[in-house]
Amino acid sequence: MSKDLRNPLARARGLGSAKDGVHHWMLQRVTAIALVFLTVWFLVMVLGLLHADYATARATVAKPWNAVLLIAFVVTAFRHAVLGLQVVIEDYVHTRWLEVGSLIVIKFIAVLAALMGVLAVLRIALGS
Amino acid sequence: MAQTGRPLSPHLQVYKWQVQMATSILHRATGIILAVGSLLIVWGLAALAAGEEAYACFTACASHPLGMIVLVGWTLAFFYHLSNGIRHLVQDTGKGYAIPSFVRSSWLSVIAAIVLTVIVWAFVLTGGHA
Numbered sequence: 001m002s003k004d005l006r007n008p009l010a011r012a013r014g015l016g017s018a019k020d021g022v023h024h025w026m027l028q029r030v031t032a033i034a035l036v037f038l039t040v041w042f043l044v045m046v047l048g049l050l051h052a053d054y055a056t057a058r059a060t061v062a063k064p065w066n067a068v069l070l071i072a073f074v075v076t077a078f079r080h081a082v083l084g085l086q087v088v089i090e091d092y093v094h095t096r097w098l099e100v101g102s103l104i105v106i107k108f109i110a111v112l113a114a115l116m117g118v119l120a121v122l123r124i125a126l127g128s
Numbered sequence: 129m130a131q132t133g134r135p136l137s138p139h140l141q142v143y144k145w146q147v148q149m150a151t152s153i154l155h156r157a158t159g160i161i162l163a164v165g166s167l168l169i170v171w172g173l174a175a176l177a178a179g180e181e182a183y184a185c186f187t188a189c190a191s192h193p194l195g196m197i198v199l200v201g202w203t204l205a206f207f208y209h210l211s212n213g214i215r216h217l218v219q220d221t222g223k224g225y226a227i228p229s230f231v232r233s234s235w236l237s238v239i240a241a242i243v244l245t246v247i248v249w250a251f252v253l254t255g256g257h258a
Binding site: 029054057070077113124 | 156159160162163166167169170173174176177180183184206210213214216217220248251252255
C-alpha cells in the first residue's frame, strides 16, 4: 500500500490540502523582502521631514521617485498585512462565521485604505 | 474546531518560559500593530493631500504627548517586526535552526529592535539635526 494517502493527481499538481500551493507563503515572503527596503526608505524620508513645513512635505512627496516608492509601499504594506492577519484569524478564530466575516472585513478595509493612500499620493504628485 | 473539553496543545501553562516563545508571538502581535499603524500612515498622506489645515491637525496629533507614545510604540513594533522578519527570511533558507543559534538570533531580534528604536528617538528628540 502506498504511504501517501493523497490522490496521485493531487500530488502531481502540488497544490496541497488548501488547493492553493505555496502562493500565500511565497507572496508573504516576496512582499516581506520588498518591505524591508520600502519601510526603511519610508522611515528615512519621514525623519527627514520632521521639522518641514507643509509646502516642503508636499514637494517631497510630489517628487516622482518618492511618489512611485510611496505607492509601492502603501500597496505592498497592505497586501502583506492582509496575508499576515489572515493567518492570525485562521489560527485563533474558531467560530466559522466570525472567521469568514473577519477575513472579508480585513480585505475590504485594506483595499479601501490602500486606495485612499494611492489617491492621496497621486493628488499630491499631480498637484490637485 | 471540535469542542471536546480536552486540554489543547501547546500547553503554555506547563512550559518553561523561553525567548523563542516570546519572539514568535511578538512577531504576530507587532504585525497586527503595524497593520493598524498603516491606517495612520494613510491618514497622514490623506491629510497632506487634503490641505494645510488638515495636515496641521495631523502633525498636532503626532506631536502631542499621547501621539508620541503611539509613535514610539509603532517604532518599536516596526523595528522588531523588521529584524525578526529578516531572521525568518534567513531561516526560510534552512539556516539557523540549531537550538543555540535559534535562541541567539531570537535575542538578536529583540536587542536590535530596542537599539534601533533608541537611535531613532534620540535623533527625533534631539531635534532631528544629528
